[in-house]
Amino acid sequence: xxxxxxxxxxxxxxxxxxxxxxxxxxxxxxxVETEAYHMDxxxxxxxxxxxxxxxxxxxxxxxxxxxxxxxxxxxFNAVTEAEGIGAAVLIxxxxxxxxxxxMRQRRGRERLEDLCSGPGKLAQALAIDVDLTGSDLLRGPVxxxxxxxxxEAPEVVTGxxxxxxxxxxxxxxxxxxGNRHVSRPWPRAQGR
DNA sequence: CATGGGATTGACT
DNA sequence: GTCAATCCCATGC
Numbered sequence: 020x021x022x023x024x025x026x027x028x029x030x031x032x033x034x035x036x037x038x039x040x041x042x043x044x045x046x047x048x049x050x051v052e053t054e055a056y057h058m059d060x061x062x063x064x065x066x067x068x069x070x071x072x073x074x075x076x077x078x079x080x081x082x083x084x085x086x087x088x089x090x091x092x093x094x095f096n097a098v099t100e101a102e103g104i105g106a107a108v109l110i111x112x113x114x115x116x117x118x119x120x121x122m123r124q125r126r127g128r129e130r131l132e133d134l135c136s137g138p139g140k141l142a143q144a145l146a147i148d149v150d151l152t153g154s155d156l157l158r159g160p161v162x163x164x165x166x167x168x169x170x171e172a173p174e175v176v177t178g179x180x181x182x183x184x185x186x187x188x189x190x191x192x193x194x195x196x197g198n199r200h201v202s203r204p205w206p207r208a209q210g211r
Numbered sequence: 212c213a214t215g216g217g218a219t220t221g222a223c224t
Numbered sequence: 225g226t227c228a229a230t231c232c233c234a235t236g237c
Binding site: 086088089094096137181182184202 | 217218219
Binding site for chain 3: 070071072086087088089090091
């Protein structure tokens, strides 16, 4: 992506990341689901302020923030907004496009829809772990790139975020309309 | 220093 | 639908 892509309001970045690619080594996928998180809102880790854990969120935009969830899974975020503002976009699901056999081995699953249809799943499929936190998403090793050639801009729906207990009402989840690779189905389609 | 709660997943009833 | 796994870290005593 161009420098400056992430130095924008997090909701815009979360919307625009849908349809982009996420690549790590031989594996890659098209982002089909994202969620926005911002320090002003209590579901965001940065809500507690600057700590050792949340420091990457407050760092420069365009870096990775990868943390461990439930002691088991790694969850991948792209840090957004200017340095000093704690915000990021959680990548929740991908459509696998490269390295699918590698993903199958790493995941221990065969079906395409079981490889990257959730934030913990895609991190495992792409071998993204917490040691990659702070890495540069323009230089790699984890790279976010533009839409693949020939792919049209997807129609994006918004709705409430998943799996949180605070600020549940904010419609900060974004995904491709009618895509079966999303982490969980949509109750009903909502506005754009 | 002890505690409890997760931005989840997979197995099971 | 329910539930356990598993560990980091923010919080409170």
